[in-house]
Amino acid sequence: MTGVTGLVTHVDLDDGATRAGQMSMSARLVAVLADGRSLVLLDDRGWSLWGPVDVRKLISVEDVERDARMVVGPDEPGDGQTGEQMAADHWASLAGIIAWHGVSVDARELERLPHDVVLSERLRARIG
Numbered sequence: 502m503t504g505v506t507g508l509v510t511h512v513d514l515d516d517g518a519t520r521a522g523q524m525s526m527s528a529r530l531v532a533v534l535a536d537g538r539s540l541v542l543l544d545d546r547g548w549s550l551w552g553p554v555d556v557r558k559l560i561s562v563e564d565v566e567r568d569a570r571m572v573v574g575p576d577e578p579g580d581g582q583t584g585e586q587m588a589a590d591h592w593a594s595l596a597g598i599i600a601w602h603g604v605s606v607d608a609r610e611l612e613r614l615p616h617d618v619v620l621s622e623r624l625r626a627r628i629g
Contacts, residue, residue: 503536505599505606507614510569513621515547523551526565526624530573532599532611540602542595546572560628566618588612 508530515525530543548568550560575591578584592608599606 503534503538503604505532505604505611505614506535507533508542508611508616509533509539510573510616510618511621512565512569512618512624514624514627515549523549524560524627525549526569528569528572530595532595532604532606534604540599540604542598543573548572562620562625562628565620565624565628569618570616 511529511531512526515527525547526549527547528543529541530546531539531541533539552559575584575588578587589608592612596606596608596611599611
């Protein structure tokens with residue numbers, strides 16, 4: 502039986518949503534398995550930056566890495582929920598996706614795994 506060794510968020514430019522004064526990025530979260538496979542956990546996340554100047558000059562690789570972890574991480578709590586409840590639900594949901602693929606992982610263990618962020622070459626070139 503294989504286990505989960507880490508999480509990776511892949512970030513790329515979202516060409517369809519990028520225009521003058523704005524830069525949009527998409528994020529895809531995957532679980533990395535001990536046998537070398539990757540399982541897509543989230544592929545519907547992203548964010549945009551905009552401003553009166555070229556936003557590429559205002560952000561760094563570190564900014565993108567921080568924001569990427571935030572957009573694939575637990576959402577802010579809604580009405581009647583605590584941050585702890587949102588986090589527990591988030592990690593349980595991701596563990597459920599992994600379990601659907603036949604790999605067992607505890608939600609609390611998943612939360613503690615290393616989480617790398619990989620920026621596409623296009624994005625690295627854009628933010629320079």
